[in-house]
Amino acid sequence: MSHELPPGVERVLFTAEEIERRVAELGAEISERYRGKELKLIGILKGSVFFLTALARAITIPVKVDFLAISSFANPGSSGLVRIAKDLDDRIEGEDVMLVEDIIDTGFTVRYLLRNLAGRGPNSIALCTLLDRTSRRIVQVPVDFRCFEIGDHFVIGYGLDHKQLYRNLDCIAVMNPEMLKKST
Ligand code: IMP
Ligand code: MG
Secondary structure, three states: OOOOOOOOEEEEEEOHHHHHHHHHHHHHHHHHHOOOOOEEEEEEEOOOHHHHHHHHHHOOOOEEEEEEEEEEOOOOOOOOOEEEEEOOOOOOOOOEEEEEEEEEOOOHHHHHHHHHHHOOOOOEEEEEEEEEOHHHOOOOOOOOEEEEEOOOOOEEEOOEOEOOEOOOOOOEEEEOHHHHHHHO
């Protein structure tokens, strides 16, 4: 089953099959890196949920899952001010944890979260992202695992939204910049 693409979409960047293949590779790489250990995946609501659940199924070592939600003031990346709106359910002290994000843009969101989580005494923290848009980075963050690097386009699908819509597209697509201007 394939989704009909919404009118604001310019082109597909990654098909469902391409994403599935890459997630499987990454899952194997992560399983190898953490062999003999347990890993806690920490998803940032809501965008990373779609990626996290696929990744978790591609990992063959024991995995735990927890989520947090953030509120960033004004537009993503514009202020760098991030707060935790919903915290993790459980402690992470002594655990190997991996922060899972949908896209890293300026880096402000994950820098804040990595620092916050580091203060809770985990055994290790890694950062994993579906998409990495390095051309717009303002603060440097250590990306341990990523599926794809992308150029400077606004993207939707596979968890990524525009005004909360399109998260359920099974592919990752570029929004038409004219449509973005009109609707913001
Ligand atoms: P950062 O703090 O600038 O790295 O912002 C990252 C956050 O901005 C992501 O978690 C997304 O929620 C949002 N974001 C950045 N670029 C896009 C995009 O192209 N599509 C949808 N959301 C985006
Ligand atoms: Mg997000």
